[in-house]
Amino acid sequence: MPEPPVPGNCLTRVLVHTPAHSQMAGALSYWSEAPLPPGTLVRVPLGQRELLGVVWSIDSTSASDATLDPAKLRPVTTVLDAMPPLSAHWRDLIRFAASYYQRAAGEVALAALPPQLRDMSSVQLERRLKKLATATAKRTQAVVKPATETDTAPTPEPDAATPAVVLTQEQHQAISQFHQQPGPFLLFGATGSGKTEVFMHCTAALLASKPEAQALVMVPEINLTPQLEARFKARFCPLYGADAVVSMHSGMSPAQRLNNWLAAHSGAARVVLGTRMAVFASMPQLQLIVVDEEHDPSYKSSEGARYSARDLAIYRGHLEGAKVMLGSATPSLESWHHSRPAEEGGRYLRLEMPSRIGRGQLPLVRRVDMNHQPKSCIISAPLLAAITQRIARGEQSMVFLNRRGYAPVLQCSDCDWKSECPHCSAYRVFHKIDRTLRCHHCGLSERVPRACPACGNPDITPLGRGTERLEEHLAELLAGVQRPDGQPVRIVRIDADTTRLKGALESQLAQVHTGEVDVLVGTQMIAKGHDFRRITLVAAVNPDNALFSSDFRAPERLFSLLMQAAGRAGRDETVTNQSEMWLQTFLPKHPLYEALKKHDYPAFAASQLKERQQAAMPPFSFQALIRSEARSQEAAQGFLTLASQAASSQSDTATLLTQITLYPAVPMSMARIANIERAQMLVESPSRTALQRFLSAWQGVLHSTRAHPECKGVIRWAIDVDPHNI
Ligand code: ADP
Ligand code: ZN
Ligand code: ZN
Numbered sequence: 132m133p134e135p136p137v138p139g140n141c142l143t144r145v146l147v148h149t150p151a152h153s154q155m156a157g158a159l160s161y162w163s164e165a166p167l168p169p170g171t172l173v174r175v176p177l178g179q180r181e182l183l184g185v186v187w188s189i190d191s192t193s194a195s196d197a198t199l200d201p202a203k204l205r206p207v208t209t210v211l212d213a214m215p216p217l218s219a220h221w222r223d224l225i226r227f228a229a230s231y232y233q234r235a236a237g238e239v240a241l242a243a244l245p246p247q248l249r250d251m252s253s254v255q256l257e258r259r260l261k262k263l264a265t266a267t268a269k270r271t272q273a274v275v276k277p278a279t280e281t282d283t284a285p286t287p288e289p290d291a292a293t294p295a296v297v298l299t300q301e302q303h304q305a306i307s308q309f310h311q312q313p314g315p316f317l318l319f320g321a322t323g324s325g326k327t328e329v330f331m332h333c334t335a336a337l338l339a340s341k342p343e344a345q346a347l348v349m350v351p352e353i354n355l356t357p358q359l360e361a362r363f364k365a366r367f368c369p370l371y372g373a374d375a376v377v378s379m380h381s382g383m384s385p386a387q388r389l390n391n392w393l394a395a396h397s398g399a400a401r402v403v404l405g406t407r408m409a410v411f412a413s414m415p416q417l418q419l420i421v422v423d424e425e426h427d428p429s430y431k432s433s434e435g436a437r438y439s440a441r442d443l444a445i446y447r448g449h450l451e452g453a454k455v456m457l458g459s460a461t462p463s464l465e466s467w468h469h470s471r472p473a474e475e476g477g478r479y480l481r482l483e484m485p486s487r488i489g490r491g492q493l494p495l496v497r498r499v500d501m502n503h504q505p506k507s508c509i510i511s512a513p514l515l516a517a518i519t520q521r522i523a524r525g526e527q528s529m530v531f532l533n534r535r536g537y538a539p540v541l542q543c544s545d546c547d548w549k550s551e552c553p554h555c556s557a558y559r560v561f562h563k564i565d566r567t568l569r570c571h572h573c574g575l576s577e578r579v580p581r582a583c584p585a586c587g588n589p590d591i592t593p594l595g596r597g598t599e600r601l602e603e604h605l606a607e608l609l610a611g612v613q614r615p616d617g618q619p620v621r622i623v624r625i626d627a628d629t630t631r632l633k634g635a636l637e638s639q640l641a642q643v644h645t646g647e648v649d650v651l652v653g654t655q656m657i658a659k660g661h662d663f664r665r666i667t668l669v670a671a672v673n674p675d676n677a678l679f680s681s682d683f684r685a686p687e688r689l690f691s692l693l694m695q696a697a698g699r700a701g702r703d704e705t706v707t708n709q710s711e712m713w714l715q716t717f718l719p720k721h722p723l724y725e726a727l728k729k730h731d732y733p734a735f736a737a738s739q740l741k742e743r744q745q746a747a748m749p750p751f752s753f754q755a756l757i758r759s760e761a762r763s764q765e766a767a768q769g770f771l772t773l774a775s776q777a778a779s780s781q782s783d784t785a786t787l788l789t790q791i792t793l794y795p796a797v798p799m800s801m802a803r804i805a806n807i808e809r810a811q812m813l814v815e816s817p818s819r820t821a822l823q824r825f826l827s828a829w830q831g832v833l834h835s836t837r838a839h840p841e842c843k844g845v846i847r848w849a850i851d852v853d854p855h856n857i
Pocket of ligand 1: 296297298299302320321322323324325326327328329488
């Protein structure tokens with residue numbers, strides 16, 4: 132074996148993915164023969180394993196290093212120097228995200244890199260990068276001398292939105308504000324007001340301003356990427372080449388993901404479209420970040436580092452000097468509040484586009500008072516008549532359930548038996564397709580029993596109304612109805628079950644688009660984003676349950692869901708004037724529905740913000756949740772209670788407590804999953820800074836509390852900063 136060079140040549144601090152709460156949460160020390168620039172990817176030994184890591188710093192001045200025995204340091208195994216190092220901005224973003232969301236920087240950094248990178252050699256990387264560079268070079272030539280037909284990049288099919296559009300007055304104004312002001316911007320535009328068009332214009336302007344400029348465009352759901360990708364490709368590939376627009380989301384193959392990530396990192400990609408994970412994309416020349424549907428809860432991660440991609444986008448824009456534009460028809464109350472007039476303390480610039488493109492009007496909102504309908508009525512007579520009328524006219528209807536609380540649970544008609552999950556505080560759900568009872572939390576799946584397990588009664592039936600039952604029910608109700616061509620009514624259901632297979636959603640959506648479908652039934656999944664041109668009726672079967680939720684954000688979500696759903700109706704100018712949104716409700720006079728009827732988001736937001744202010748809720752206060760999991764509810768809560776007591780007895784946390792409220796530990800609303808008990812504690816402060824200081828100081832206390840013998844039953848704990856579900 133060759134002698135290793137003298138240890139300590141170059142002390143290198145490397146971030147690796149260590150368990151979130153291990154003692155090694157910081158960067159680890161190694162030595163390397165030559166100084167490695169921070170941001171370089173390396174592979175390093177850790178115990179018996181070899182891990183991918185990022186060189187974090189090369190200084191050796193920090194206190195802990197003084198205690199390091201240089202002879203014990205191990206060398207960096209591989210340097211992936213074929214790839215340019217990750218930028219200082221990128222590292223700052225990781226550092227910030229880790230500290231703000233109270234996680235280890237290594238976890239955040241490594242989760243932000245494509246998994247395939249872990250197994251690649253420098254040579255393989257080099258080959259990939261070369262391929263990308265060749266493609267870029269070709270594309271640059273093509274753009275420089277567009278006169279030659281042969282080497283112009285192949286252009287994808289242009290869609291309806293290719294440059295020919297003449298901007299509306301509102302779009303024009305929004306874009307000129309964007310150019311004149313630094314931002315961040317909140318583009319508050321009705322559904323169909325042409326927001327995407329504005330995003331594309333702003334992107335085009337920035338890309339044209341600098342040969343390397345890059346733009347990041349985020350959408351909440353993978354499902355929404357294909358439509359958007361088609362529009363962006365049609366616009367930008369002819370200008371910058373076929374590889375200039377790439378996507379980044381969890382639905383891609385590992386190879387695709389690596390390739391697109393490298394394209395962004397090397398600058399080959401000029402536009403990156405992605406879901407929340409894309410906020411960490413390495414983009415050395417980032418000039419613009421767009422966050423479409425910025426209110427959408429899926430921008431907030433619900434595991435690992437529970438970051439909000441929307442909030443990080445704002446921070447990243449600030450860090451990199453990139454402009455940031457958030458867009459929504461129903462902004463989050465946080466963003467709405469931030470975009471109040473500057474004189475009142477607003478920090479974002481609100482750009483308004485209230486009108487829909489063309490003559491398009493928003494649909495008429497009709498409320499059916501369910502108090503006057505027969506008990507257990509699912510589709511009221513007036514709604515059924517309205518749907519029947521659409522069918523006769525050859526128009527389409529969309530009927531949806533907001534799924535929460537509507538999964539079909541099996542119930543015995545004789546005794547009290549319900550299909551409870553033995554391991555969770557939840558009911559198992561009846562899946563007709565394979566006649567199973569499945570727990571949506573722990574996955575436990577069993578065949579449906581022939582008879583009630585408690586009393587033997589063979590008559591066990593679904594309780595509640597899943598989309599499957601709704602579809603069946605509608606089929607029964609519409610059995611005698613005919614389409615204008617004399618054919619029977621065609622109903623299609625779109626939900627998580629029908630779209631599990633790859634390509635299923637696309638083909639179902641295509642059916643809707645080509646008009647093969649008369650009635651579309653589904654979950655809220657169908658209410659979002661899709662551009663259905665021939666739908667003239669949208670119905671929410673029972674939206675009320677969100678109004679009784681213990682979650683203070685539930686009304687905000689319901690309003691935005693219903694507004695979006697309403698926006699699905701009448702997108703085609705020829706049918707827009709007859710389009711309607713139907714709500715079946717027991718609370719027809721509820722202010723939320725009143726505001727909805729007027730399509731008046733500002734009124735709804737004002738009333739909600741007033742309530743939030745009175746109750747000192749976000750955005751007027753700042754929150755964090757600490758969650759713990761244990762074998763028993765006592766242990767889970769006990770840990771939180773001990774940690775809370777310790778906070779007031781230890782000096783570094785106690786001094787901060789004047790600005791902090793620590794609430795008592797309580798069971799989570801899903802108190803038990805797979806036999807693990809879950810508890811939580813709310814931490815609140817009127818000051819974000821105070822909350823941050825407290826949480827960082829409290830981390831140590833939590834670690835030491837967990838080590839107490841009393842807390843032996845605790846399995847894990849985590850902090851959720853700016854939590855969405857309380
Ligand atoms: P939003 O994102 O606000 O829902 P889109 O940008 O998708 O709205 O625009 C809705 C429809 O109007 C799209 O089909 C789009 O191509 C079209 N559109 C947008 N801007 C214009 C315009 N200035 N003139 C004509 N059509 C437009
Ligand atoms: Zn029974
Ligand atoms: Zn379960």
